[in-house]
Amino acid sequence: MVDEVVALYDEAGEVTGSAPRSVMRARNLRHAASSIVVRDPLGRVYLHRRTTTKDVFPGLLDLAAGGVVLAGEDPAAGAVREVEEELGVTGVPLEALGVADYADEHTRYRAFRFVATWAGPIRWQPEEVSWGDWVTVEELVRRLDDEAGSIVPDSVAVWSEIVRSWHAGRS
Template identity: 80%
Template sequence: MALDEVVALYDADGEVCGAAPRSVVRADNLRHAASSVVVRDGVGRVYVHRRTTTKDVYPGLLDLAAGGVVLAGEDPADGAVREVDEELGVHGVPLEPCGVQDYADEVTRYRAFRFVVTWGGPIRWQPEEVSWGEWVTVAELVRRLDKTPQDLVPDSVAVWGPLVRSWLDAPA
């Protein structure tokens, strides 16, 4: 990750309305876009990973999605492909779009472009962003959402929670 990438800014209607350096986006909590990719395996488990303690947003928390800011001029789907490869080494497989979801809190405001990917290869962590990870069943992930939500990245819980819960009754 470049320290001061230029990030696409998005308006309330979900349209690109400008660009700003990442440092400004973070400092002023500007509305932007981000990719959010849930990685599943062939039996339907979900890969969860611990964010490093040096992350600029939600350091040290458990995340159920890989992803990051959409860069200026970047298509959100291309950003998703880039981010899931950088963070977890997932590449060369199609991402399935799962719609968009807006999120805002006192730390970040963005439009999440959500994707799911099925991956059967090895996971390779980006050391600057991921400290460890594991495959968990959907039932285990939902248990964590219910019992220890404070341990999970709040934006991923918000934008993915309802869909993840719907997977409990769905075939893999």
């Protein structure tokens, strides 16, 4: 496996350099990542389980596809690449929903958030996704409230407010 070269970001959201992914993970260097929620025309959200071989939060449920922004890569282009790789979503516009910052003992990054509306089939990348299904926003909020420990904590942190606004009918 090739050790991807990742863009490093400062606290202000500016690119400050790059490092191999393995170094970024080992030193918990601040970087950027795309985070894409896929919704269907009915407004449901695609919830999937990460494989147990993922380097961060293996085996947990995730409401967002995504991944690191590579050195020299525009975050929007990274989002298009990631949602296609992980879930097979292609050829639809991604709506940018701003940025959010996340940090814990495993990872520190600026999340570039996007939403895609997709009516086609989902095709999992077997190295990254082991299961998935469409859930209503109501069901997702219930899981956020009752089963938060089963969902990737960074996705919960960067998406919870937006998902709750969808549930409240504000978008």
